[in-house]
Amino acid sequence: MIVDVVIAGAGPNGLMLACELSLAGVRPLVLERLPERSQDNRANGLVGQVVRMLDRRGLYERLAGVQDPPRPAPGFVFGALPIDLSVLDDNPLYLLPVPQLRIEQMLEERAGELGVEIRRGHELTGFDQDADGVTLKVSGPAGPYTVEARFLVGADGGHSIVRKLAGIAFPGVTTDTTISRTAHATVPAEFIDPATGGLDVPGYGPIPPLLHHRTERGLFVYAPLPSSTAPLISTMEWNGQDAEGPLTLAELQASARRVLGADIAFGPPDGPGPHLMRKLNGGNTRLAERFRDGRVLLVGDAAHVHAAIGGPGLNLGLQDAVNLGWKLAAEVRGTAPAGLLDTYESERRPAAERVVMSSRAQSALIAPGSEVTGLRALFTELLGDPRNVRRIADLMSGADIRYDVGSDHPLAGRWAPDLDLEGGGRLAELTRDGRPHLIDFTGGDWGHPATAGLSGSAVPCTALLLRPDGYVAWATDVPQPDAESRASLRTAIRRWLG
Numbered sequence: 001m002i003v004d005v006v007i008a009g010a011g012p013n014g015l016m017l018a019c020e021l022s023l024a025g026v027r028p029l030v031l032e033r034l035p036e037r038s039q040d041n042r043a044n045g046l047v048g049q050v051v052r053m054l055d056r057r058g059l060y061e062r063l064a065g066v067q068d069p070p071r072p073a074p075g076f077v078f079g080a081l082p083i084d085l086s087v088l089d090d091n092p093l094y095l096l097p098v099p100q101l102r103i104e105q106m107l108e109e110r111a112g113e114l115g116v117e118i119r120r121g122h123e124l125t126g127f128d129q130d131a132d133g134v135t136l137k138v139s140g141p142a143g144p145y146t147v148e149a150r151f152l153v154g155a156d157g158g159h160s161i162v163r164k165l166a167g168i169a170f171p172g173v174t175t176d177t178t179i180s181r182t183a184h185a186t187v188p189a190e191f192i193d194p195a196t197g198g199l200d201v202p203g204y205g206p207i208p209p210l211l212h213h214r215t216e217r218g219l220f221v222y223a224p225l226p227s228s229t230a231p232l233i234s235t236m237e238w239n240g241q242d243a244e245g246p247l248t249l250a251e252l253q254a255s256a257r258r259v260l261g262a263d264i265a266f267g268p269p270d271g272p273g274p275h276l277m278r279k280l281n282g283g284n285t286r287l288a289e290r291f292r293d294g295r296v297l298l299v300g301d302a303a304h305v306h307a308a309i310g311g312p313g314l315n316l317g318l319q320d321a322v323n324l325g326w327k328l329a330a331e332v333r334g335t336a337p338a339g340l341l342d343t344y345e346s347e348r349r350p351a352a353e354r355v356v357m358s359s360r361a362q363s364a365l366i367a368p369g370s371e372v373t374g375l376r377a378l379f380t381e382l383l384g385d386p387r388n389v390r391r392i393a394d395l396m397s398g399a400d401i402r403y404d405v406g407s408d409h410p411l412a413g414r415w416a417p418d419l420d421l422e423g424g425g426r427l428a429e430l431t432r433d434g435r436p437h438l439i440d441f442t443g444g445d446w447g448h449p450a451t452a453g454l455s456g457s458a459v460p461c462t463a464l465l466l467r468p469d470g471y472v473a474w475a476t477d478v479p480q481p482d483a484e485s486r487a488s489l490r491t492a493i494r495r496w497l498g
């Protein structure tokens with residue numbers, strides 16, 4: 001039997017891709033080397049367009065536990081500098097504080113509902129590809145076996161064996177100057193400031209909750225997250241000494257003392273675990289030189305890794321998966337227009353490059369030293385201007401992504417704005433099935449333009465063609481369908497939907 005698509009890796013991005021392929025009528029096989037989901041939680045939340053993207057698939061409410069649509073955040077941080085997002089009239093930055101373990105659990109449940117087969121304890125160990133397909137070598141609980149597939153997608157993380165075996169280079173930089181320490185721990189009750197929910201540390205002063213807090217000696221984070229009984233404490237230091245061995249609370253306390261110049265006696269966390277105790281030395285910023293080699297593609301961390309600051313990883317990776325899913329499904333079904341699958345890389349590489357740029361800039365802004373303090377003072381001045389706040393919010397959310405879809409309308413190539421539909425529904429309710437939609441705002445004859453919000457301005461629009469990934473393939477503001485607009489719509493349908 002030949003499987004249409006094998007996905008190596010049941011992390012968040014592999015699972016999301018599996019859901020998207022299934023929605024588009026292609027049932028993939030997912031291979032995951034771990035017999036059970038890892039209990040090592042990485043992300044503590046989703047930041048950016050990905051929150052709205054999950055809403056458009058009906059998955060936001062499963063994570064948020066509410067029926068209401070997502071709302072933009074009133075504030076956030078860029079490089080440990082607070083950003084007041086309330087100055088924006090259509091703030092694009094959405095946040096969803098939920099642990100990655102919960103996101104993976106939800107996506108695995110969803111994949112199961114859609115009939116995806118996930119083989120746990122089955123590791124991809126090698127593959128060969130030719131013009132017709134890929135032969136995979138797999139090591140499973142009952143021994144080695146092979147699988148024939150038409151496509152293989154590496155969603156197997158930063159150390160991707162798929163990327164390595166495909167001979168795709170992973171250029172970038174590795175830094176070894178930082179040590180970050182993170183643990184669930186209790187703090188003395190008298191240090192907690194009930195007014196802010198943050199800390200007031202004797203000998204240091206106030207520390208706001210949930211934000212990166214920089215001093216000239218390092219970074220400190222106090223995060224009392226709703227998902228955990230004990231707060232998450234983090235420090236980051238540069239050029240510090242590593243105490244050998246696994247992290248201990250005493251080591252974390254010593255690090256906090258160096259960063260803050262004051263003592264906080266951390267205690268072991270109460271309540272049910274899993275409790276985090278993690279030390280990371282250095283970090284990688286790397287981008288795969290290609291996202292595709294013949295019948296082999298890469299998504300998520302297999303294609304790009306960068307600092308976790310600002311939480312951009314899943315915004316990037318989950319949207320890779322949604323961008324790839326419908327295109328790969330069309331290729332498998334034989335309905336894809338020529339070149340459609342290549343637009344996966346031409347659209348997602350620039351998005352990854354922007355995340356790399358943003359995470360490098362933020363890493364520079366949190367570093368210790370008086371020059372950085374000067375740079376931060378300048379940035380703080382710049383962030384007093386709402387136009388700069390908008391640029392940073394667009395960058396962090398990915399709202400400034402504009403794909404080249406071959407149309408000049410201001411909405412074309414952009415994430416479709418939230419629209420209220422006739423009869424009271426939201427656009428997000430229409431898009432759960434992952435299908436393309438032609439949306440007419442005028443009741444049939446494109447009459448008077450409706451307006452759609454875009455980067456703070458209202459854009460006239462009478463009809464738009466929505467791609468399955470939520471981006472606008474074509475839009476018009478002509479009051480009546482005329483020969484030119486009909487022809488451009490037909491061109492867009494052929495170009496994107498075959």
Ligand SMILES: Cc1cc2nc3c(=O)[nH]c(=O)nc-3n(C[C@H](O)[C@H](O)[C@H](O)COP(=O)(O)OP(=O)(O)OC[C@H]3O[C@@H](n4cnc5c(N)ncnc54)[C@H](O)[C@@H]3O)c2cc1C
Pocket residue numbers: 008009010011012013014031032033034042043044045046047100122123124125155156157158160161299300301302308310311312313314315317
């Ligand atoms: C400390 C930390 C904090 C972070 N915080 C955030 C945050 O707040 N917000 C955010 O958006 N992102 C955050 N990230 C980034 C985010 O965790 C990653 O981007 C995300 O996990 C990538 O998902 P993935 O599915 O691409 O890869 P992974 O999560 O790495 O999953 C890859 C899967 O492939 C499996 N696998 C590997 N090799 C094989 C093989 N040969 N055969 C079969 N299976 C295989 C692995 O077992 C694993 O399950 C953080 C990362 C770190 C390290």
